[in-house]
Amino acid sequence: MQGCKWIVVAVALAMAGGAQAAGDAAAGQQKSAPCQACHSTDGNSAVGMYPKIAGQHASYTERQLKALRDGQRKDPVMSPMAANLSDQDIADLAAYFASQKVTLGSVPEDAVAAGALVYRAGNAKTGVPACMACHSPDGKGNGPAGWPALGGQHPEYIAKQLGLYASGERSTDINGIMRDIAARLSKAEVDAVSHYVSGLH
Ligand code: HEC
Ligand code: HEC
Numbered sequence: 257m258q259g260c261k262w263i264v265v266a267v268a269l270a271m272a273g274g275a276q277a278a279g280d281a282a283a284g285q286q287k288s289a290p291c292q293a294c295h296s297t298d299g300n301s302a303v304g305m306y307p308k309i310a311g312q313h314a315s316y317t318e319r320q321l322k323a324l325r326d327g328q329r330k331d332p333v334m335s336p337m338a339a340n341l342s343d344q345d346i347a348d349l350a351a352y353f354a355s356q357k358v359t360l361g362s363v364p365e366d367a368v369a370a371g372a373l374v375y376r377a378g379n380a381k382t383g384v385p386a387c388m389a390c391h392s393p394d395g396k397g398n399g400p401a402g403w404p405a406l407g408g409q410h411p412e413y414i415a416k417q418l419g420l421y422a423s424g425e426r427s428t429d430i431n432g433i434m435r436d437i438a439a440r441l442s443k444a445e446v447d448a449v450s451h452y453v454s455g456l457h
Contacts (some may be wrong), residue, residue, distance in 0.1 A: 371448040
């Protein structure tokens with residue numbers, strides 16, 4: 257009965273992960289007024305340095321908001337916005353924005369082939385893995401695995417985060433997975449892949 261044993265382990269892990277408060281999207285919408293100035297009503301911000309948070313996996317949004325609130329992730333604009341959120345507020349906000357649909361950007365012609373190469377194949381010479389191995393071929397990521405959606409995201413924000421991982425300033429990535437990858441990317445690769453994902457779906 258080897259199979260049964262694994263089911264028990266999987267259920268135990270799911271319960272351990274389920275210690276988070278359950279989010280209520282309707283309550284999250286009520287609480288989202290202070291977010292709108294930067295992220296827009298539905299989470300599709302109009303400004304490149306303000307990330308789109310529409311359609312993002314609730315588990316990822318929750319973890320980032322807690323990191324921003326508790327100081328593990330720092331940003332002079334966003335940290336104060338998270339400072340007074342309770343765990344329940346965070347769960348509700350994450351559920352609300354996850355229920356929205358991300359809008360796509362347009363990809364400049366010259367970023368299509370170069371960006372696709374990095375995203376779909378990586379770079380064997382420099383040890384860059386294919387982004388799609390985790391962020392998925394359509395850019396939707398994987399919520400339970402903790403891999404955020406990237407499709408539709410602003411290129412300016414993507415490039416900034418890759419820079420913050422490369423320098424180690426952003427360290428929310430478990431086992432340094434993104435710090436290691438970002439440090440191996442050339443500037444041209446960062447430019448190309450950042451633009452490429454903004455149209456990915
Ligand atoms: C004054 C502008 C501003 C307001 C208001 C604001 N944010 Fe942000 N938010 C930002 C910026 C800028 C970043 C990117 C920080 C960085 O570069 O690391 C960010 C990042 C985030 C992220 C991380 C996204 C990711 O992909 O990792 C989440 C989640 C988020 N904000 C949610 C919220 C919520 C929820 C609210 C309302 C309670 C809110 N924000 C209010 C500017 C704002
Ligand atoms: C082995 C899995 C894996 C691979 C491969 C991978 N990523 Fe990630 N990526 C992650 C995880 C996990 C996170 C969330 C880390 C965190 O919480 O800070 C992440 C986060 C990101 C973020 C931040 C998203 C946000 O909303 O702030 C960007 C940008 C990103 N990855 C780009 C890339 C690019 C570009 C590649 C390919 C060159 C890539 N990733 C390859 C696992 C991966």
